[in-house]
Amino acid sequence: MIFEKRIQYIRRYREIAIAFSKSGFGFIVEELALDEMISLPKRILLRQGKSENEEKSRGERIRLFLEEMGPTFIKLGQIASTRPDLIPEDIIKELEQLQNNVPPFPYEDAVAIIETSLGATKDEIFEYIDKDTLGSASIGQVHKGRLLSGETVAIKVQRPDIEQTVRNDLEILHRLASLAESRMNWARQYQIKDMIDEFSRAILEELDYTIEARNTERLGKQFKEDETVYIPEVYWEATTKNVLTMEYVEGVRINDFAAIEALGYSRTRLAERVTNAVFHQILIEGFFHGDPHPGNINVLPGETIAFMDFGMVGKMTKEMKANFGALLISMMRKDADGVVRSIARMGVVPDDVDMKQLTKDAELLRDKYYDIPLSQMNLGEAVQDIFGIANQHRIKLPADFTILGKTILTLESTVSKLDPEFSIVDVAEPFGKQLLQERSNPKNVAGRAMDQWNAFSDDISSASSNLYEFTKALKKRQVPVEVELKRSEQYMRRLDQIGNRLSFSIVLLSFSIIMVGLIIGSAMSGETNIFWNIPVIEIGFSLAVLLFMGMLYAIFKSGRF
Numbered sequence: 001m002i003f004e005k006r007i008q009y010i011r012r013y014r015e016i017a018i019a020f021s022k023s024g025f026g027f028i029v030e031e032l033a034l035d036e037m038i039s040l041p042k043r044i045l046l047r048q049g050k051s052e053n054e055e056k057s058r059g060e061r062i063r064l065f066l067e068e069m070g071p072t073f074i075k076l077g078q079i080a081s082t083r084p085d086l087i088p089e090d091i092i093k094e095l096e097q098l099q100n101n102v103p104p105f106p107y108e109d110a111v112a113i114i115e116t117s118l119g120a121t122k123d124e125i126f127e128y129i130d131k132d133t134l135g136s137a138s139i140g141q142v143h144k145g146r147l148l149s150g151e152t153v154a155i156k157v158q159r160p161d162i163e164q165t166v167r168n169d170l171e172i173l174h175r176l177a178s179l180a181e182s183r184m185n186w187a188r189q190y191q192i193k194d195m196i197d198e199f200s201r202a203i204l205e206e207l208d209y210t211i212e213a214r215n216t217e218r219l220g221k222q223f224k225e226d227e228t229v230y231i232p233e234v235y236w237e238a239t240t241k242n243v244l245t246m247e248y249v250e251g252v253r254i255n256d257f258a259a260i261e262a263l264g265y266s267r268t269r270l271a272e273r274v275t276n277a278v279f280h281q282i283l284i285e286g287f288f289h290g291d292p293h294p295g296n297i298n299v300l301p302g303e304t305i306a307f308m309d310f311g312m313v314g315k316m317t318k319e320m321k322a323n324f325g326a327l328l329i330s331m332m333r334k335d336a337d338g339v340v341r342s343i344a345r346m347g348v349v350p351d352d353v354d355m356k357q358l359t360k361d362a363e364l365l366r367d368k369y370y371d372i373p374l375s376q377m378n379l380g381e382a383v384q385d386i387f388g389i390a391n392q393h394r395i396k397l398p399a400d401f402t403i404l405g406k407t408i409l410t411l412e413s414t415v416s417k418l419d420p421e422f423s424i425v426d427v428a429e430p431f432g433k434q435l436l437q438e439r440s441n442p443k444n445v446a447g448r449a450m451d452q453w454n455a456f457s458d459d460i461s462s463a464s465s466n467l468y469e470f471t472k473a474l475k476k477r478q479v480p481v482e483v484e485l486k487r488s489e490q491y492m493r494r495l496d497q498i499g500n501r502l503s504f505s506i507v508l509l510s511f512s513i514i515m516v517g518l519i520i521g522s523a524m525s526g527e528t529n530i531f532w533n534i535p536v537i538e539i540g541f542s543l544a545v546l547l548f549m550g551m552l553y554a555i556f557k558s559g560r561f
Contacts (some may be wrong), residue, residue: 010526012172014038016069023065024056031183032176059094068100071138071162073170076204079199082290082312082406084387085347085397086195110143110157117240125238127154139206144248156209156244163207169208169247170200189394198399206311209244215310216246222285229277249306251298255417265303271415271421271422278411279424282404283325283431286316290403292411314403315492320346324404328428331382334369336362338539339386347390347397354393377425380409389511 017034019027029035056064066077080087081095111122118125129145136142140158147153177196179437180187205211213234220231230249238245252259254274260267274297281288289296290312298306323345328339340355352440355466365385369377383405390397408424415422 003354009167009172012168016172016176018063019068022068023061024058025065026479032179051357057090057094059091062091063094063098066095068105069169070165071102071159071168072173072203072293074102074138075166075203076173076199080195083195083399083402084384084405085395085402086190088391089384089388102136102138104133104141107131107143109160110141112452113160113425114243116241118238126155145245147235147238147245151235152322153245153247154240154248155238156233156246158207158209158242164205164327166207170196170203174200191396196459202399208241210241212311213239213244213246215313219288219289219307219310219313222281222287223277226277227302228273228304229432230304232306232308235545247300248284249300249308251300251306253294253498254297254299255294257418265299267418269303270299270305272427274418274535275411275415275422275424275427277305277307278407279428279431281430282314282316282407283321283434286313286321288316289403290314290407292407292414294414294417297414299355303486305433312401312403314407316400316404320400322400324401325431325433327386328431329433331369331379331386332375336366339365341461343390343395344399347395347503350394352417353395358389358393360391367391376423378412379425379428380405380412384406 007155010291013034017029017038020029020034021038029038056399063077066073077095077098081098087095098320114125114129115121122129125148127148127150129143132143134142134154139162140156143155143157145153145155165557173196176186177193181191181193181242213236216231220233223231232249235245235247243412252263254260254270257267260270274292277289289307289310291309292307296307296309298308300306300391315547323342327339327342329345330342336359340359343358343362358375365382368385369382387397387402387405389395410425415424443462470536
């Protein structure tokens, strides 16, 4: 079994090396010593085809490489496309074009997975399941069906063996990232290993359909009382890690403009409702749909907006919401310093960041949007520009902030097609102001101050406890400290010299102080016999001289002065 897995890994390493070389990244293959896995004839063929790919941009070559490597790499690229703070803009644009282009797997395999996962036969749960798919992607595919209880449902089924395939690929990518960081400066600069680890967590979450089901329910609770927004129901009796069964939502796609107009719906009203719903999720609830593109939004009777597909969501803490609200207001006020402060609060700023250049870049951004009326500002593009500044200055933002940026960009694209005159900034501004007002509320200020005090107290307590434990261990000599010094004998002789000179100075100073003290005491009393008629000055002087001479003898005898 172990031998078979090793053979699989070697085969996959070879596939990666060949695909890298074909895509014009042979230098990486050589740096990672993967070229040894490619046969000599194959290497010659790859070099011949190299010039053809070199004409393409690096972003296009990366996209083609990911598409060739299959589901794990495609999903990795799609997740990476949401991180403009980590990935350069030219690569992001290509990653956004990544297509799954994965053919559906056989209906019989889908039924087998459903029955194994649910622990029952298809006919014990479903009245029927359509053989044709509604859609097919890298992780799974969707079939329409009906439960025995009568509800029409959409059944998402995970691909056979996809989890093991993904885990194997991620393990290989993790090893390659570690190797790259040990050998290449650019890999260390971009922190490739951390990036792969973060993307891996996101991919593995998508492999668990119960997470998507919980996301759906949570968003459903947000809009339970709102008749303008609809979230489909999850049927838990037919849902597992590998199978997700949800209410099938009839309706018109939000980008089917002919159907929308034929039904007499207002495109402006629809744009407003979608935007309100998304900003309510982001800035009020702090839990939002991460991919509001037209394929995930339907229009129901009464101009109700129905969201679907909750595999990608973002989460915002109170602090994150406040920082983003402050960023919105700073952008709207053309406040470059405010933008810089917001960016710094939002992410992890490197110690060596050039604050002058960061402020200058923020001012350039301000100038770019300075003369543009608020209603005409492209908020999505502005947020992407901000994330570009973060990338340029190596400011690492939380993943949820970048999902937020991607969400706003996608939202703006969706509603601008509905109504080109509609401005999402007009909808966003009141939400931002509301957040800042809440933040300035005395009750909330007091609450934050108390939270910070409690956190500070915890830190002090923890530091005190750690210091106590360290001291205890030190007393028991349980803290081994090994120090290796080159030319240690020379250093020790030098330390001896310094110590002897210091001792000489201290003894000389002590001698002077003793004599001055005795003389002053004698002068003040008018006597030389101060204590019990004993000649103190004479005796003190004699002892001090003896001590002084003894110290001089010891120092000069050592030869280290």
